[in-house]
Amino acid sequence: MESTLTAREFADWMTFIGEHPLPIDVIDHHMAIQTSTLINVNRDNKTPAVEWQKFLLLGRQRPVEKPKPMLTIAQRMKRAAGQ
Numbered sequence: 248m249e250s251t252l253t254a255r256e257f258a259d260w261m262t263f264i265g266e267h268p269l270p271i272d273v274i275d276h277h278m279a280i281q282t283s284t285l286i287n288v289n290r291d292n293k294t295p296a297v298e299w300q301k302f303l304l305l306g307r308q309r310p311v312e313k314p315k316p317m318l319t320i321a322q323r324m325k326r327a328a329g330q
Contacts, residue, residue, distance in 0.1 A: 275305045 252260075268276075279302035287296050318326070 272305060275303055279303045 280299045282302045283297050283299035290296070
């Protein structure tokens with residue numbers, strides 16, 4: 248694979264997989280959330296809740312992106328007016 252895939256192509260694939268996870272990663276996330284929910288529902292009140300990330304079998308967690316700040320109405324109006 249190293250001889251046929253350039254660094255640029257590899258970076259493009261990593262970006263694509265980050266935006267569109269592979270089916271096995273989606274299943275892994277769903278099962279981790281389901282397992283943690285089941286455990287947290289049945290835990291003792293004195294026991295702390297378990298995070299779903301602890302149940303990822305593949306261990307690949309999608310990076311959490313910070314949302315872009317939204318423009319105020321005034322800023323959008325100025326942008327539309329070309330200012």
